[in-house]
Amino acid sequence: MEVSHSVKERTIAENSLVILLQGLRGHVTTVDLRDESTATGRVTNVDAFMNVRLAEVTFTDRQGTVSHLDELFVTGRNVRYVHIPDEVDIRATIEQQLQAIHRVRYFGGRDKGRKEFPRAKH
Amino acid sequence: MAGAFASLRSQEEEMTETYFTDNENFTQKLPETGAPGTQTASLWREAVTRPQEHGRFGVKHRPLPLRVDNEGEFTSGRTTAAGGALRCRSHSSGPAEADDGRPKGGNGSNMAARLQPPARTIEMCLKRPGRGRSLGAGALYIAEGRLSWLENSGVGFSLDYPTISLHAVSRDLNAYPWEHLYVMVNAKFEEEETKEAPMAEGEEEEDSDDDTEPIAEFRFVPSDKSALEAMFSAMCECQALHPDPDDEDSDNDYEGEEYDVEAHELQQGDIPTFYTYEEGLSHLTAEGQATLERLEGMLAQSVSSQYNMAGVRTEDSIREFEDGMEVDIAPVVAGQFEDAEVDH
Numbered sequence: 001m002e003v004s005h006s007v008k009e010r011t012i013a014e015n016s017l018v019i020l021l022q023g024l025r026g027h028v029t030t031v032d033l034r035d036e037s038t039a040t041g042r043v044t045n046v047d048a049f050m051n052v053r054l055a056e057v058t059f060t061d062r063q064g065t066v067s068h069l070d071e072l073f074v075t076g077r078n079v080r081y082v083h084i085p086d087e088v089d090i091r092a093t094i095e096q097q098l099q100a101i102h103r104v105r106y107f108g109g110r111d112k113g114r115k116e117f118p119r120a121k122h
Numbered sequence: 123m124a125g126a127f128a129s130l131r132s133q134e135e136e137m138t139e140t141y142f143t144d145n146e147n148f149t150q151k152l153p154e155t156g157a158p159g160t161q162t163a164s165l166w167r168e169a170v171t172r173p174q175e176h177g178r179f180g181v182k183h184r185p186l187p188l189r190v191d192n193e194g195e196f197t198s199g200r201t202t203a204a205g206g207a208l209r210c211r212s213h214s215s216g217p218a219e220a221d222d223g224r225p226k227g228g229n230g231s232n233m234a235a236r237l238q239p240p241a242r243t244i245e246m247c248l249k250r251p252g253r254g255r256s257l258g259a260g261a262l263y264i265a266e267g268r269l270s271w272l273e274n275s276g277v278g279f280s281l282d283y284p285t286i287s288l289h290a291v292s293r294d295l296n297a298y299p300w301e302h303l304y305v306m307v308n309a310k311f312e313e314e315e316t317k318e319a320p321m322a323e324g325e326e327e328e329d330s331d332d333d334t335e336p337i338a339e340f341r342f343v344p345s346d347k348s349a350l351e352a353m354f355s356a357m358c359e360c361q362a363l364h365p366d367p368d369d370e371d372s373d374n375d376y377e378g379e380e381y382d383v384e385a386h387e388l389q390q391g392d393i394p395t396f397y398t399y400e401e402g403l404s405h406l407t408a409e410g411q412a413t414l415e416r417l418e419g420m421l422a423q424s425v426s427s428q429y430n431m432a433g434v435r436t437e438d439s440i441r442e443f444e445d446g447m448e449v450d451i452a453p454v455v456a457g458q459f460e461d462a463e464v465d466h
Contacts (some may be wrong), residue, residue, distance in 0.1 A: 005336075033287075033288075034287075035287070037339065045364060049365040049366060051358075051361060051362060051363070053358060057290065059290070066177060067292065067294055067297040067298075068292070068293075068294040068297065069245065069290040069293075069294070070290070070291040070292065070293045070350075071290060071291045071292040071354050072288060072289075072291075073288060073289050073290065073354070073357065073358045073361060074287070074288040075286065075287060075288065075361060075366070076365070076366060077284075077366040077368070078287045078288060096155050100276075
């Protein structure tokens with residue numbers, strides 16, 4: 001399970017529901033855009049700013065014209081809805097994503113490696 | 123090219139279309155110091171692989187001053203040649219700024235510096251089937267600061283990433299005859315005139331803006347289809363560098379508080395952010411409890427002395443506020459201040 005390489009993005013994701021969208025990687029779903037166009041495709045990546053990258057996309061623009069795009073990148077600002085596929089277990093997905101983040105954060109064990117957060121002073 | 127842009131207003135139905143074709147003979151020559159020189163400039167490919175070495179054009183919608191000579195080469199310089207040179211507000215200032223590809227407010231473009239000879243030149247041609255407007259051959263620069271397009275003839279424009287709504291790779295030849303990079307921009311596309319040939323905006327078309335935002339669409343057709351992947355990825359990365367400043371999610375400011383990693387490792391589970399009184403008391407060592415009692419005593423004394431000053435000291439009031447958990451700072455007697463001399 002891929003986790004962002006950025007501490008900032010991990011922290012943002014951990015504290016918002018975008019972490020659910022990140023768990024949709026590999027699933028085919030529909031993204032409704034702010035300008036009322038829609039894009040249906042396989043989720044390649046979602047970052048902490050809700051920028052969505054899709055592959056094999058059927059794009060319906062706001063006039064209704066359908067086109068096919070190999071890859072599509074939508075800025076988070078322009079996302080209105082992301083449909084969650086029926087086969088996705090929302091709670092499990094969120095938990096898996098959190099586990100992945102924690103695995104990265106605590107990699108190397110207690111006294112090794114650079115800590116994501118400073119240790120509490122005693 | 124008299125050095126003037128034609129103006130263009132794109133509506134939502136109108137598409138501005140550009141495409142690349144290959145032109146082996148095309149090279150750009152840009153000076154290092156502002157004088158016409160012989161340094162070759164890299165094109166988008168270099169921008170993709172080494173984005174930090176590319177700056178951006180000084181001002182949106184303004185080109186660098188360029189001159190096209192007969193061999194198809196153009197040089198850039200602060201010249202005012204009548205043959206189509208265009209004014210630019212800011213200009214490349216030389217190698218000193220080469221390494222800093224970060225956007226600076228209003229500084230000169232770094233395009234001239236640190237540009238490598240291109241592996242393959244790319245020419246962008248402009249076509250206008252239907253409503254799309256062709257822009258001509260040129261080069262696409264995908265830089266960290268902004269996306270820039272420079273036509274052979276010298277016109278060009280820049281797009282800031284926050285204005286770009288989405289971009290995509292289209293290989294559907296039924297929809298469009300060439301594989302291309304599609305970019306949708308959240309703004310109107312208007313070209314500006316130059317000082318040499320000021321005129322009223324040319325093709326001023328009926329602007330029937332919707333209630334929704336204006337949209338401009340661009341299609342960049344490279345000569346080499348395999349370049350599309352790299353172009354797309356480069357744009358994705360550059361977009362990620364420009365998160366939405368209007369995002370109201372306050373959690374984005376989350377810096378990360380101190381977290382007791384050691385306690386977590388010792389399987390103490392979630393560290394609660396607060397205890398109830400009983401829980402807290404039970405966690406205290408003997409020394410801790412003694413400290414707690416001492417502090418509570420101090421609080422009780424300070425509270426009772428307040429009531430002394432106010433002159434209202436009864437047995438009831440002492441007991442009532444003795445545990446020190448509540449400290450009533452407001453004066454008991456209205457109008458009475460803490461440091462006032464009490465004389466009751």
